[in-house]
Amino acid sequence: MKFKSLTIYLLVSSIFLLCLLSILKIMSTLQGINFTNLNISQNFILGICLSLGLLVIGNKLNHLIKIFSFTSVFTIFYLYINESAPIWYYISVFLVILFFSHKVKNYNLNYLKEDFVSEKIIFDFITLFGIIFFAFVILFPFYIMLVTSFKTQIALLVNPLDFSLNFKEDLSDLFKSYFVIFDTYNFGRYILISSLVSIGTVIITLMFAIPAAYAVARLNFFGKTFLSSSILVIYMFPAIVLVIPLYTVFSQLGLRNSVVGLLIVYTATTLPVAIYMLQGYFKSIPKEIEDAGIMDGHSWFGIILKIIIPLSLPAIASVALYVFMIAWNEFLFSLMFLDNPKSFTLSRAIQYLTGDAETPRQYLMAGSVIVTLPVLIIFIYFEKYLVSGLTAGSVKG
Amino acid sequence: MSNTLSKIEKRTAYTLLLPAVFLVFSIILFPIFANIWISFKEVGLKDIRIPEPRAKKIIKYVSEDKSELKIIYKLRNSSLIQKITDVEFKDKLPKDIKPIDLDSRCIFKSKIIKCQFGEWRPKYRENFEILVKNEKNKEIDKKIIKSQKPNLSGKSDNILLTTNFTLNNFKKVFYENDFIDLLLTTFYFTFFGTIGAIIFGILAAQLVNQNFYGRSFMRSILLFPYVGPVVALAYTWTLLLDPNSGTFNALMVNFNIFDEPINLLGQKYMVMNIFGFELKLRLALTTVIFFEIWRYFPLAFLFILARLQAVPKDLYEAAEVDGAGPLKKFIHITLPQITAIISILFMIRFIWNFNKFEDIFLLTGGASGTRTLPINVYQQGFAISDIGMGSAVSIVIVLLLIIFMFIYFKLIGRKANEI
Structure with missing residues (x-):
């Protein structure tokens, strides 16, 4: 039993350390350091020795002294095994091993005798590994997007692995791609159109959705059950089956290449989910408050304006943000309806740029950063509202 | 009493719902049904542009004192496949300027030239000329004449609205x-x-x-x-x-x-x-x-x-x-x-x-x-x-989707309400 859990502990922990060191090595390679070997087997054995050492010493030494001495010794071993590199890399290795040694502080020979210890070890390390794995897999493309926008096409063709940024040079050189896409590719205009369309969609959607949601939530009328159950069904119908008829009708009405056309379509496609989200919230408002409003002689309109809206501001905010994000990120309709560069939205403009193989990739990535950044900032800042929106809206995407 | 109140309630409900329901109907439900219509027709992308009579105006001086000039209208049917009938042409001339020897298809009345061109076949082209003269023999400003755009109108069949149906699109979807x-x-x-x-x-x-x-x-x-x-x-x-x-x-x-x-x-x-x-x-x-x-x-x-x-x-x-x-x-x-x-x-x-x-x-x-x-x-x-073909594929998607949704609501619909 003890032997089994010991083996599992050694294996799992050293695989974890190996992953940490490999990710560090990959990220350093992208800073222009010339590594060509991950040294998997040697580093794995190193990891086993380190884990074993830490386990055997256990609590016999002061924790700080223990981890610092082990880390120093093993960093030196690591240097000996691996290729030479600049000093900041060794400092990073030192920190990684320090982090690892600290993380395994709970493990000692006695701990291995407990029940289910091998399962617990695996779960612990999967958690640790999972955090690093998910963070790396998700952030890596975003990182590449950002750093590519600061590089040049020629430099990247010479060495596709060198993403190091030279901060010593002129800052205007570093941000050159951003100046270029604003000057030559008219991105200022596209930002304006995208903002106009997204904010317009939010306002019109709310104007239509709030009264409708109130009617569904509160009033009795013929066909209510049918309507409220068909909202979600309508929402499930995908944009791709609407595209051809809308394209034909919009061409004949002259609504293609116009902001108005986009506003109509975006509003209609976001309305069902907006109504669904709002009516759920309206139902949770106590009816007595409205009755008081009726007593005061308010009309239905007055009740909505003076009672319902002020009371449901958080829900309205989350609907607004959610609709804004859908409209800002929307691509299919802007692809179909816009073919004149004068009326492009940001997404369509970036897609248009990629159509030209000559467009250097740093411009594309600078454009991508510009279209991504507002959404991510809004998301981080208003996360609380947005998450509730995402869960209630639940399914779009 | 309560009856009238519920009537008012109903009416309010419909008023509040109307804008949203109308929009969703016209943008989401109408296209789904329109797909069925289009999928039974052989329609290409080029067919959905409505044929238009078009005219380009070119102006040349013909006399030395610039009091006479020739207006050339390059007329054409924008469509390569469809005819236009009852083409009507209108253009306005500035004060004191009158046409000489007007074409028999046209009349000049209170500064407006009005012409009936009848039927234009597909790809139709014509260079239509009018000579005009200033009555007081003064110089005519080219720019003023050029800035006036001619107005053309005509009737044409909309291929989407005809009632010729075919199953070819679906045959192609399934076999080719x-x-x-x-x-x-x-x-x-x-x-x-x-x-x-x-x-x-x-x-x-x-x-x-x-x-x-x-x-x-x-x-x-x-x-x-x-x-x-x-x-x-x-x-x-x-x-x-x-x-x-x-x-x-x-x-x-x-x-x-x-x-x-x-x-x-x-x-x-x-x-x-x-x-x-x-x-x-x-x-x-x-x-x-x-x-x-x-x-x-x-x-x-x-x-x-x-x-x-x-x-x-x-x-x-x-x-x-x-x-x-x-x-x-x-x-x-x-x-x-x-x-x-x-x-x-x-x-x-x-x-x-x-x-x-x-x-x-x-x-x-x-x-x-x-x-x-x-x-x-x-x-x-x-x-x-091939718009018709695209619509036919859309119909296949919608049908499969309806099947999925049916399964979804049968199997899981009840569970969804419990959560």
Whole structure:
């Protein structure tokens, strides 16, 4: 039993350390350091020795002294095994091993005798590994997007692995791609159109959705059950089956290449989910408050304006943000309806740029950063509202 | 009394609902039915432009004192295939200027030239000339005449409104379109994309449900791929996976994991040799599925996390007292708690992935064996310019969708209300 859990502990922990060191090595390679070997087997054995050492010493030494001495010794071993590199890399290795040694502080020979210890070890390390794995897999493309926008096409063709940024040079050189896409590719205009369309969609959607949601939530009328159950069904119908008829009708009405056309379509496609989200919230408002409003002689309109809206501001905010994000990120309709560069939205403009193989990739990535950044900032800042929106809206995407 | 009140209530309800219902009807429900109409017609992209009579105005002086000039109208029918009938022409002349020897089809009355051109056949062209003269023999300003635009109108048949129907589109969809392959690719993409997103969602939710430093930050990061704009993310991936100078291939070659760069998005099959068995992997499709998982597992994560946080803690404590390890706790407590939400997620994501267009279009454009039904709608309608065919494929999608929704509401509809 003890032997089994010991083996599992050694294996799992050293695989974890190996992953940490490999990710560090990959990220350093992208800073222009010339590594060509991950040294998997040697580093794995190193990891086993380190884990074993830490386990055997256990609590016999002061924790700080223990981890610092082990880390120093093993960093030196690591240097000996691996290729030479600049000093900041060794400092990073030192920190990684320090982090690892600290993380395994709970493990000692006695701990291995407990029940289910091998399962617990695996779960612990999967958690640790999972955090690093998910963070790396998700952030890596975003990182590449950002750093590519600061590089040049020629430099990247010479060495596709060198993403190091030279901060010593002129800052205007570093941000050159951003100046270029604003000057030559008219991105200022596209930002304006995208903002106009997204904010317009939010306002019109709310104007239509709030009264409708109130009617569904509160009033009795013929066909209510049918309507409220068909909202979600309508929402499930995908944009791709609407595209051809809308394209034909919009061409004949002259609504293609116009902001108005986009506003109509975006509003209609976001309305069902907006109504669904709002009516759920309206139902949770106590009816007595409205009755008081009726007593005061308010009309239905007055009740909505003076009672319902002020009371449901958080829900309205989350609907607004959610609709804004859908409209800002929307691509299919802007692809179909816009073919004149004068009326492009940001997404369509970036897609248009990629159509030209000559467009250097740093411009594309600078454009991508510009279209991504507002959404991510809004998301981080208003996360609380947005998450509730995402869960209630639940399914779009 | 109560009767009138309920009447007022009804009327208010309809007034409040009308704008939203009208908009949704005209933009979402009308097109779905319009698809049926179009799918039974042979319509190309070029047919949906309404033929227009057009005129371009050219002006030349004919006398030396510039008091006489010739206006040439280059008239044409904008359509190459459809005729226009009852073409009417109107143009206005400035004060004191009159036409000389007006064409017999035209009349001049109170400064306006009005002409009846009758029928124009497809591709019709004519250079129509009018000589005009200033009555007071003064110089005529070219710019004033040029700035006045002629007004043309005419009648034409709208091919969409005729009643000729045909079944050819559906025949083509089923027999000339690799329909089986199309369907299989769509299901492969949908099924594995959905399953993968849910598995990663469970893992991530299980992870974030534990206590560690930076947990709320981690939750935000996990949602990044879902909230980011698809265009930016898809192009970043394309760049990353580019076989010539993409970071991914460069890294793999650098560390000797790959012998040579692999075109992950442009190669249809990859032959793998596992224990002597030759396995043909649909490479580009698999890559697209991975993108799909990467982008949509956050949604599954969000739902499963919300459910996990509602699981009472004492369940786990009781299990611990009974001597259950982490694995047993996961299988016997966590999994039963999340099966309902997983089945709902599966159905919803299945329907959405089934309709996914943007991701595949931006990554591969439907090439290298990634042609799914929605991509086919675009290819037929806009790349091959066969609107009727595109509509027919849309109809197939809608029918399959209705079947899925029926299953969804039959099987899971009741469960969904319980949660």
